[in-house]
Amino acid sequence: MTAYDDLMAFQRDTEALAQVAGRLGWDQETVMPRGAAPQRAEEMAAMESVLHARRIDPRIADWLAQIEPAALDAVGQANLRHIKRDFDRATRVPADLAARIARVTSAAQGTWAEARAADDFAAFAPTLKEVIALKREEGAALAEGRGIGIYDAMLEDYEPGTTAADLEAMFGALRPKLSELRAAVREAEAPPVLEGAFDEAAQMTLTAKLARRFGYDLATGRIDKAVHPFSSGSGLDVRITTRTNALDPFNCFYSTVHEVGHAAYEQGIDSAYLLTPLGRGVSMGVHESQSRIYENQIGRSRAFTGWLFGEMTAVYGDFGVPDAGTFYRIVNRVSDGFIRTEADELQYNLHVLLRFDLERALMSGDLQVDGLQAAWNDRFEADFGYPVDRPSNGVLQDVHWSVGLLGYFPTYSLGNVYAGCLHEALREAVPDLDEALARGDTSAATGWLRENVQKHGGLYEPRKVITRACGKPPTEAPLLTYLENKFTELYGI
Amino acid sequence: MTAYDDLMAFQRDTEALAQVAGRLGWDQETVMPRGAAPQRAEEMAAMESVLHARRIDPRIADWLAQIEPAALDAVGQANLRHIKRDFDRATRVPADLAARIARVTSAAQGTWAEARAADDFAAFAPTLKEVIALKREEGAALAEGRGIGIYDAMLEDYEPGTTAADLEAMFGALRPKLSELRAAVREAEAPPVLEGAFDEAAQMTLTAKLARRFGYDLATGRIDKAVHPFSSGSGLDVRITTRTNALDPFNCFYSTVHEVGHAAYEQGIDSAYLLTPLGRGVSMGVHESQSRIYENQIGRSRAFTGWLFGEMTAVYGDFGVPDAGTFYRIVNRVSDGFIRTEADELQYNLHVLLRFDLERALMSGDLQVDGLQAAWNDRFEADFGYPVDRPSNGVLQDVHWSVGLLGYFPTYSLGNVYAGCLHEALREAVPDLDEALARGDTSAATGWLRENVQKHGGLYEPRKVITRACGKPPTEAPLLTYLENKFTELYGI
Numbered sequence: 001m002t003a004y005d006d007l008m009a010f011q012r013d014t015e016a017l018a019q020v021a022g023r024l025g026w027d028q029e030t031v032m033p034r035g036a037a038p039q040r041a042e043e044m045a046a047m048e049s050v051l052h053a054r055r056i057d058p059r060i061a062d063w064l065a066q067i068e069p070a071a072l073d074a075v076g077q078a079n080l081r082h083i084k085r086d087f088d089r090a091t092r093v094p095a096d097l098a099a100r101i102a103r104v105t106s107a108a109q110g111t112w113a114e115a116r117a118a119d120d121f122a123a124f125a126p127t128l129k130e131v132i133a134l135k136r137e138e139g140a141a142l143a144e145g146r147g148i149g150i151y152d153a154m155l156e157d158y159e160p161g162t163t164a165a166d167l168e169a170m171f172g173a174l175r176p177k178l179s180e181l182r183a184a185v186r187e188a189e190a191p192p193v194l195e196g197a198f199d200e201a202a203q204m205t206l207t208a209k210l211a212r213r214f215g216y217d218l219a220t221g222r223i224d225k226a227v228h229p230f231s232s233g234s235g236l237d238v239r240i241t242t243r244t245n246a247l248d249p250f251n252c253f254y255s256t257v258h259e260v261g262h263a264a265y266e267q268g269i270d271s272a273y274l275l276t277p278l279g280r281g282v283s284m285g286v287h288e289s290q291s292r293i294y295e296n297q298i299g300r301s302r303a304f305t306g307w308l309f310g311e312m313t314a315v316y317g318d319f320g321v322p323d324a325g326t327f328y329r330i331v332n333r334v335s336d337g338f339i340r341t342e343a344d345e346l347q348y349n350l351h352v353l354l355r356f357d358l359e360r361a362l363m364s365g366d367l368q369v370d371g372l373q374a375a376w377n378d379r380f381e382a383d384f385g386y387p388v389d390r391p392s393n394g395v396l397q398d399v400h401w402s403v404g405l406l407g408y409f410p411t412y413s414l415g416n417v418y419a420g421c422l423h424e425a426l427r428e429a430v431p432d433l434d435e436a437l438a439r440g441d442t443s444a445a446t447g448w449l450r451e452n453v454q455k456h457g458g459l460y461e462p463r464k465v466i467t468r469a470c471g472k473p474p475t476e477a478p479l480l481t482y483l484e485n486k487f488t489e490l491y492g493i
Numbered sequence: 494m495t496a497y498d499d500l501m502a503f504q505r506d507t508e509a510l511a512q513v514a515g516r517l518g519w520d521q522e523t524v525m526p527r528g529a530a531p532q533r534a535e536e537m538a539a540m541e542s543v544l545h546a547r548r549i550d551p552r553i554a555d556w557l558a559q560i561e562p563a564a565l566d567a568v569g570q571a572n573l574r575h576i577k578r579d580f581d582r583a584t585r586v587p588a589d590l591a592a593r594i595a596r597v598t599s600a601a602q603g604t605w606a607e608a609r610a611a612d613d614f615a616a617f618a619p620t621l622k623e624v625i626a627l628k629r630e631e632g633a634a635l636a637e638g639r640g641i642g643i644y645d646a647m648l649e650d651y652e653p654g655t656t657a658a659d660l661e662a663m664f665g666a667l668r669p670k671l672s673e674l675r676a677a678v679r680e681a682e683a684p685p686v687l688e689g690a691f692d693e694a695a696q697m698t699l700t701a702k703l704a705r706r707f708g709y710d711l712a713t714g715r716i717d718k719a720v721h722p723f724s725s726g727s728g729l730d731v732r733i734t735t736r737t738n739a740l741d742p743f744n745c746f747y748s749t750v751h752e753v754g755h756a757a758y759e760q761g762i763d764s765a766y767l768l769t770p771l772g773r774g775v776s777m778g779v780h781e782s783q784s785r786i787y788e789n790q791i792g793r794s795r796a797f798t799g800w801l802f803g804e805m806t807a808v809y810g811d812f813g814v815p816d817a818g819t820f821y822r823i824v825n826r827v828s829d830g831f832i833r834t835e836a837d838e839l840q841y842n843l844h845v846l847l848r849f850d851l852e853r854a855l856m857s858g859d860l861q862v863d864g865l866q867a868a869w870n871d872r873f874e875a876d877f878g879y880p881v882d883r884p885s886n887g888v889l890q891d892v893h894w895s896v897g898l899l900g901y902f903p904t905y906s907l908g909n910v911y912a913g914c915l916h917e918a919l920r921e922a923v924p925d926l927d928e929a930l931a932r933g934d935t936s937a938a939t940g941w942l943r944e945n946v947q948k949h950g951g952l953y954e955p956r957k958v959i960t961r962a963c964g965k966p967p968t969e970a971p972l973l974t975y976l977e978n979k980f981t982e983l984y985g986i
Contacts, residue, residue: 016539021516031524039512042768046509185686220528237529274533352867357658393849427509 003066011083014054015275021047026232026239055090056255077305078459092141101134105404112402121373121391129369132189132362135406151363154407161461166411170417170476171353178350181487188491190210191329195320200244202315207242207256213296215446216260217267229255234280238266238360254295259318261294262287268454269333275486288415289422296345297423298445302328308442333492338393346487353410355377419465420479425470496559504576507547508768519732519969521723523717548583571952575770585634594627598897605895612864614884621894622862625855628899644856647900654954658901663910663969664846670973671843674980681984684822688813691736696809700735700749707787708939709753710760722748724755727773731759747788755780755785761947776955781908782915789838790916791938792850796823796930825983831886839980842875842909848902911959913972918963
């Protein structure tokens with residue numbers, strides 16, 4: 001056994017234990033008896049403590065010191081890159097700070113939920129101040145001596161290799177164009193809305209068919225219901241959840257397709273990487289690129305919605321939509337709203353960009369928590385053209401900040417940008433894609449994504465994955481072109 | 494923080510991690526995608542390795558050395574007793590022996606399953622020889638220097654405080670009486686058998702009602718289907734499984750009631766003991782006493798089956814059984830068979846006693862694996878009066894030996910003996926119990942068991958739990974009296 005072998009054997013157990021901790025999360029959101037919550041919190045904390053001890057295990061430093069990277073192949077070097085970064089990250093944060101963050105964010109989620117229910121930002125503000133202070137302390141520890149900013153250091157947790165400046169450049173170009181397009185769409189005549197009630201058991205049957213159509217492998221996966229849909233697990237056990245609402249079957253179908261995008265990524269990774277650092281999606285941005293291209297560029301395309309219209313007609317009979325063209329317009333309807341997670345693909349990024357700017361200001365100290373609600377409301381009205389009616393529709397709508405996720409929001413829009421790039425390259429590689437999509441056959445699209453993105457897992461850095469797949473570095477331009485083409489045509493602008 | 498506090502904080506995390514490992518087992522048997530098996534094996538092994546490292550952690554010895562037991566209250570002393578015994582047990586077995594046992598038994602289960610499917614004992618014998626040799630080595634390490642036998646040392650894993658000699662005395666008295674009663678029953682006229690098909694979804698609805706009737710708390714539990722019913726978890730997350738067979742609804746109902754007995758024990762433990770060594774059922778024998786008294790003495794009583802007859806009639810209409818009296822006789826029908834898990838309460842212990850005698854002989858070296866099949870077949874024919882027709886109905890029917898469970902079988906019959914004692918005491922304490930049971934109200938019975946057995950968890954040694962509850966030490970006599978009364982009356986002998 002060489003030092004590399006020893007390190008990888010140790011890492012393999014860590015990866016397996018991380019999968020176990022993830023499964024506990026799945027269990028909690030799907031099947032756990034509600035009365036088990038207090039015990040589950042202790043079980044999760046015990047698992048986290050085991051994982052933390054392994055992440056800072058001093059043997060890792062010894063092994064790393066003994067390994068000569070140049071003697072390793074590309075896979076070995078990529079493994080080493082991940083392990084080094086994770087070890088550096090874990091050992092930079094003092095144990096007592098990590099413990100304080102864990103304690104405060106664990107309680108903060110409950111405080112946030114109560115404040116949101118009461119529509120009372122002031123009830124959450126003191127807790128959020130604590131979280132922000134601790135995260136700034138953590139960011140400073142992560143950035144120390146590296147000549148990078150606190151926010152850049154936090155971004156690394158979700159999107160290594162991408163800086164705040166990279167995102168500012170992309171998002172800065174995106175925002176005015178999206179606003180302009182959105183204004184034109186709001187002027188134009190809106191498509192109708194879907195009416196009627198749709199049996200929920202039948203939604204689940206059709207959603208399972210959709211999942212299979214998008215290549216989700218149920219031999220190593222399963223579909224359950226959860227309040228907030230998510231995908232969970234890597235390797236041979238990748239589960240998704242969805243939800244049903246009799247009045248809104250699209251919520252079920254497109255939640256499923258979104259989560260299948262995440263799950264197909266995990267299922268598509270080269271099986272040689274199982275339980276290694278390469279055996280997981282490489283970043284949140286690349287992950288989101290898969291869920292978004294499945295959901296939007298493929299799932300909400302004219303061609304594919306034509307097939308879905310036929311499927312819904314087969315299940316529900318005449319459900320009040322006269323033809324596939326109208327169905328396509330209904331699926332892609334742009335509506336006013338407050339909530340990020342309910343936003344359509346045209347407006348979604350405006351929600352994210354708002355959060356990106358506010359959280360950078362919170363991290364830098366340019367914005368204080370006491371001024372956050374006003375800043376949110378001002379920015380929202382400027383971007384959307386109508387005022388926030390209450391905090392639960394504004395600054396209190398997302399859980400992220402309460403649990404210490406700062407630097408996470410921008411990966412949603414980065415994922416959309418990446419999806420735009422990948423979609424452009426996919427259409428070039430598969431010119432007759434729409435013919436297949438119109439038959440409900442996504443295999444050419446999902447096959448191309450598997451081959452060019454998914455199978456690599458963590459082998460390449462996130463930005464390189466996209467650059468290799470597209471033959472050029474990612475920019476916001478393809479996403480903008482796609483949205484402009486789609487919505488000017490759809491709205492007859 | 495005193496040494497005792499430190500030790501208990503460490504132990505609390507160990508208990509939480511053991512619950513996590515148990516939940517993985519539940520997941521595997523109920524919801525896990527089948528393709529996840531290879532990854533799950535690595536996840537389980539990683540958890541086991543974490544738990545093993547904690548069980549032999551040298552800090553435990555330091556803490557134990559610093560603690561003055563006399564300064565602790567009864568709960569503290571009981572915690573210490575469990576922790577000392579577990580630490581002693583874990584550190585007596587050399588690491589390489591533990592690893593070999595884990596490796597061999599992990600593979601042996603598959604070999605056993607294949608041999609059973611092929612009805613070929615010779616295909617399993619070499620593997621079983623390895624298992625027996627390793628378990629003898631382990632037993633010798635556990636017994637060394639303590640003046641106890643290998644088999645006594647193995648019994649401690651499941652039933653601390655009970656020796657092979659104790660069991661020999663009980664079972665030696667049980668066997669001839671059971672054989673005699675069984676012979677008389679076989680001479681008498683048999684009740685009819687249940688005929689027809691029973692909707693399986695309706696079985697699940699009724700089984701959930703049964704579970705609630707027996708006090709199973711679904712706020713901290715849930716019911717799923719599994720191939721082999723089991724109960725799993727402690728504290729606030731105690732789950733059961735059952736199975737359905739359209740031709741045999743009693744299999745579903747009484748599997749459920751049996752598992753509810755186990756689960757109610759875990760749910761009934763004083764909540765102050767959560768995630769401590771006292772927060773789990775104290776032994777396999779006491780556990781089985783709860784499942785058996787729920788299933789048999791209560792669930793198969795004339796009074797309770799009268800209520801169940803009404804419930805089945807409400808669900809299935811006229812299902813071909815004319816009255817509650819006939820229903821009672823059908824539920825308690827004594828039938829010829831080969832399989833322990835399918836045996837009725839009269840014959841069940843004969844199956845167990847056979848295994849107890851054979852496994853002691855294997856452990857002592859009086860019986861070799863090569864002679865095991867013949868020894869099994871001879872003993873079976875002597876006890877049951879007809880020959881074993883094939884190995885899957887004989888020596889290959891149980892998984893236990895393949896996975897290294899030696900010393901486990903007798904706890905099944907010990908549980909029945911304990912159930913007999915508890916039932917006698919319960920009937921004295923609640924003279925009008927049958928009136929309540931006839932209304933489907935088990936609360937007087939389950940309440941008495943909770944108060945006198947379940948709530949104590951691991952506070953007292955197993956035998957002491959039963960002795961305290963009954964006001965006298967356990968013997969086989971009450972079980973024999975109960976069985977004699979029940980079956981002579983039922984069969985009109």
